[in-house]
Amino acid sequence: MDQSVKSARRVLEVLEYFAERQGAASADEIRRALGYPQSSTSVLLRSLASLGYLSFEAETRRFRPTIRIALIGAWLVDEAGRAQDPTKMMRHLSTATGDMIVLGTEQGMDVVYVKVLQATNPIRFHMRQGARRPLCTTAVGQALLSTKSDKQIGAIVRRVNAERPADASPLSPQEIIDKVREGRKLGYYLTKGTVTPGAGVIAMPIAGLGDHPPLAIGIGAPIYRIESEHDRFLELLRKEVRQTSATAS
Template identity: 30%
Template sequence: MSILEGVESVLGMFGEGRHEISFNDVMDELGLAKSSASRLLAQMVRYRLLELQSTTRRYRPGMLLIRAAQAATQAHPFDEQCREILATLSDSTGFTAYLSMLDGTDTVVLQRLNGSNPVQVLSPPGARRPAFTTAMGRVLLSRLSDAEFGTRYGPSNDTGLPLAPAGCPATVGELHERVMTAHRERSAVAINEGMPGIGAVAATLADPISGDVRGLCLSFTAMQVSQAQATSLRDTLVRAVATVGQRIGDPLWQDTVDIPSR
């Protein structure tokens, strides 16, 4: 394994809501010898790619990575428009808001905005989740053509999805049906799917110039919101996203016939 392959592998461990990793995590999950893991982690700390917590002896993303991520976000005006939508909704609802993108068959958190509610659903920037397990994932997948969807999940509808949590589609065919629903509704709602006790509503925006697609999501605990309230929250998100989508020329939002009215 080259040094860059090692760095990529270590940074890839910060997913699935994982905020920090241990020395043993790196050895066990990457199959590295103790000496190799020690050299790799020491170099990543030296160059500020990781930060070693003195009390727990666990590793977190370093300041170099954090500043690079912040600079990338600030340099992208499209992302800033998405962030403004989420900030307004997070402020008004108190819920956690996320801006994410699709990477292969995973969603990746780009930004998180903490709400004012005392109970928050927190995943750090960089966290990854299988797209089929979340509302965010399904609306992002709904932006793909059938050919692109088939490239990522294979041609057979009978193919099983890995370790499908309760409430999530178990096969590619079931996933495709839910993605088509998200496409028709231009949004998705998921409660107690993928993460028990957690709910979310999500929609997407696409930059017509760059082609970049972003998922916008509000997340909450299932006990906080009823199904009817979740639907109302989804409609609020859709109206906010549609307004910006129409302004920037996102084709998905040019037809306003079935967008919920205020």
């Protein structure tokens, strides 16, 4: 990987780490969480501090983001309208379920979880913010595919197959298209144990975000909770998505 690309990726990973932590952290805590070498972690954090994106608390030797980070994206929130802020939906769902809430967007052939609210229930799964998952075979990914035409979905599946390892079974474009169509009829997408054994996700696309890239929101939980709470989770998701669509219209 090109060194400049690697450095840029690390900057964003540090910012995503703080977004999930929501508090100050030492260089060693950041290094261990992200798996960086000690020397490069210190250089990176000092550079971000010198540019005004992080502040350094000398007494505790901990870093924290400055308001400059929030101001960079403030115009996006204003443009979409606060009533349509997806993080508000996530907080409502997190409070109502105690399970993990994920917000995903498409990036290449993957879903990137741009925001994750970790579960508070005793039995739970953990997802790192910024994690990537397959677009075609996950609930959040299929919810995002539902915004595309069959032709576009088929092209994506063929591209995925072209880049899969030689010993991996190819995906069927028609099967993926059929799954997306079925989800459109049902109004939601559900996968169980597709990526993480024992874990399931129920997801829906979010409408009414204007010119912003499509987003999908999902509830992730142990499969037994997905099954036992299926109807309640579905109604909670529908309520939040309906409110966003109504506000947009």
